[in-house]
Amino acid sequence: MPEISVRGLEMPESPIRKLAPLALAAKERGIKVYHLNIGQPDLPTPQCGLDALKHIDRKVLEYSPSQGYLSYRKKLVDFYAKYDIHVSADDIIITTGGSEAVLFAFMSCLNPGDEIIVPEPAYANYMTFAVSAGAKIRTIATSIEEGFALPKVEKFNELINQRTRGILICNPNNPTGYLYTRREMNQIRDLVKEHDLYLFSDEVYREYIYTGSPYISAMHLKGIEDNVILIDSVSKRYSECGIRIGALITKNEEVKKAVMKFCQARLSPPLIGQIVAEASLDAPEEYYRDVYDEYVERRKCLIDGLNRIPGVYSPIPMGAFYTVAQLPVDDADKFCKWCLEEFNYEGETVMMAPAAGFYTTPGAGVDQVRIAYVLKKDDLERALFILRKALEAYPGRK
Structure with a gap:
């Protein structure tokens, strides 16, 4: 066999x-x-999203554009602006869930044998996406005794070598619920800038922060705009896990071109999911x-x-x-x-x-x-x- x-x-x-x-x-x-x-x-799920699903009147359920519908991406521009994340519709690529966004980011930015540093414990599927890309995850330990706070910068420097291509964070974190502080985010920014690394930032839980502290996105970090690749999804925000709609957001033109090749190969993100997700942006406060x-x-x-x-x-x-x-x-x-x-x-x-x-x-x-x-x-x-x-x-x- x-x-x-x-x-x-x-x-x-x-x-x-x-x-x-x-x-x-x-x-x-x-x-x-x-x-x-x-x-x-x-x-x-927001009623406006459910209503959009119920009232689909298309005669044909067609392919959507590989990067997702422009109308949806334009509405997302306004949504992100509420969080002081300022991007254009062309910076947003709609994906089949946040999972595809992570996978396409890895496939576009990492060569077989490349390494990325990830604080652990970490969302388990990051490992599966790394395996798919032929890359290796190097983990940096956090401890339950310290509330899973980020270790000092020296621990990162111990792992960085000629194969290191990026750092991946999930903020707020899955599985721990940890929220990175401004100091920790600045620490990551400095590492990314010093070693010219990618910063993959999974921010699908940004709506759920319980500290009263201002939310710090990777997109807020100055001086590394072309290094940041933001991952997002509607699954948790709107209880819409099943519609499989996510997004990859970056200002890096070369990354966008590479990601689009993978998007074209898989043809298009889910049509019906985009209809529901776009309507859900109208959910009341x-x-x-x-x-x-x-x-x-x-x-x-x-x-x-x-x-x-x-x-x-x-x-x-x-x-x-x-x-x-x-x-x-x-x-x-x-x-x-x-x-x-x-x-x-x-x-x-x-x-x-x-x-x-x-x-x-x-x-x-x-x-x-x-x-x-x-x-x-x-x-x-x-x-x-x-x-x-x-x-x-x-x-x-x-």
């Missing part, structure tokens, strides 16, 4: 989705599963405010609840809607599987994402999980209760 490619063998499993068959099997046994594993918001307030309440519910469970610790996330929690278990991967395969309390259990899958350093995060607070408060409270019961019953408890 022919062999699988090296790329296929090296491609890591998703820590978010790899346990899905176990969750499905639990449900088939009649077990209710509280999904804390995936960033799928349960909050409503109260929509954003209500969603934000709901996440503030959920964050408090989850973090307070986690830290009341004996042996559990979670720092307070400052953005997004995730946290990484440390559990009193020997192996969080085994614990998460056990919760789905062997445990239930009154016919209910919890599903979480083992955090080791968000690290590349062997042994890192072995007793940690990522939890998404995308469930309503009543469900979060019940899930926390079930988690407490699971930890009390788990044979591998530390």
